[in-house]
Amino acid sequence: xxEEPAQIADTLRDAQRGGRGAFxxxxxxxxxxxxxxxxxxxxxxxxxxxxxxDVFLELHKNxxxxxSPVHLARWLRMVASRRGIDEVRRRRFxxxxxxxxxxxxxxxxxxxxxxxxxxxxRLLERLPAKHRAIVVLRYQEDLDPGEIAxxxxxxxxxxxxxxxxxxxxxxxxxxxxxxxxxxxxxxEAV
Amino acid sequence: xxxxxxxxxxxxxxxxxxxxxxxxxxxxxxxxxxxxxxGKPATMPPRRPWLALALAAGLALAxxxxxxxxxxxxxxxxxxxxxxxxxxxxxxxxxxxxxVAGVNERRGEQ
Numbered sequence: 001x002x003e004e005p006a007q008i009a010d011t012l013r014d015a016q017r018g019g020r021g022a023f024x025x026x027x028x029x030x031x032x033x034x035x036x037x038x039x040x041x042x043x044x045x046x047x048x049x050x051x052x053x054d055v056f057l058e059l060h061k062n063x064x065x066x067x068s069p070v071h072l073a074r075w076l077r078m079v080a081s082r083r084g085i086d087e088v089r090r091r092r093f094x095x096x097x098x099x100x101x102x103x104x105x106x107x108x109x110x111x112x113x114x115x116x117x118x119x120x121x122r123l124l125e126r127l128p129a130k131h132r133a134i135v136v137l138r139y140q141e142d143l144d145p146g147e148i149a150x151x152x153x154x155x156x157x158x159x160x161x162x163x164x165x166x167x168x169x170x171x172x173x174x175x176x177x178x179x180x181x182x183x184x185x186x187x188e189a190v
Numbered sequence: 191x192x193x194x195x196x197x198x199x200x201x202x203x204x205x206x207x208x209x210x211x212x213x214x215x216x217x218x219x220x221x222x223x224x225x226x227x228x229g230k231p232a233t234m235p236p237r238r239p240w241l242a243l244a245l246a247a248g249l250a251l252a253x254x255x256x257x258x259x260x261x262x263x264x265x266x267x268x269x270x271x272x273x274x275x276x277x278x279x280x281x282x283x284x285x286x287x288x289x290v291a292g293v294n295e296r297r298g299e300q
Contacts, residue, residue, distance in 0.1 A: 024217050027216050030205065031212050032207055033219075035209070049212065050230045052212070053212075057216065060220060076288070088271075117201055118202075120202040135199065135203075136203055140205060167196070171192065174195065
């Protein structure tokens, strides 16, 4: 899932010299990462796309300050996740009730993984903004707590405890929805 | 339990493909930004709206101050002329009083 920085080093240099084609390649190279971060945090594709476009326009303005492809990728993750957090907080994203109070319809034990994933993503949308960002950076981008702490400018211990709390909230919501009662507890017993 | 939910989260949060034509739409929005940047003459300093406001405010203050100073000067001049006129009138009156007193004294002696 991670990019190979060497592949885009030349493209970055060309884009910094003003090459529009090179910048388009950079967008294509990173668009899935930026868009996914936002769509997983916000749960709305149209909003995610609009903010993702804004992130790339901001990148264009700051292109000359990008020191390397690794720096570029880290910058995009940082800006996208912070924009996502801001948007969640601005809109109080459809969360009149907390995840703990959410009445969930029970799902049959034979539920397919696709449905489970979709339900997990919907449960994720009920988490507070920073919890969401941390979970998405951890499980979409496979970042460790230290890397997440740098991106979100938080202490590592806070990232770890927030992640732990978020997982607990998701687990309890899954159990209430009947998602965890069969599959999760069976595996745990093994 | 957490390991299981972590595995499920990794599956649920796989990267999604950006919508078709995403990069094209970003590039289509780019010219406005780029043109705005290019539109600035290279030698022009960056725009500072606060500076223009400060200059305008300074000019307005200076102009107002100038008018007020002019009015003050005119008032002072008028005051000076009035005092002079009063002083002259007072001196004339005193002189007239002395003369009347002198005439009266002479009549008394006769």
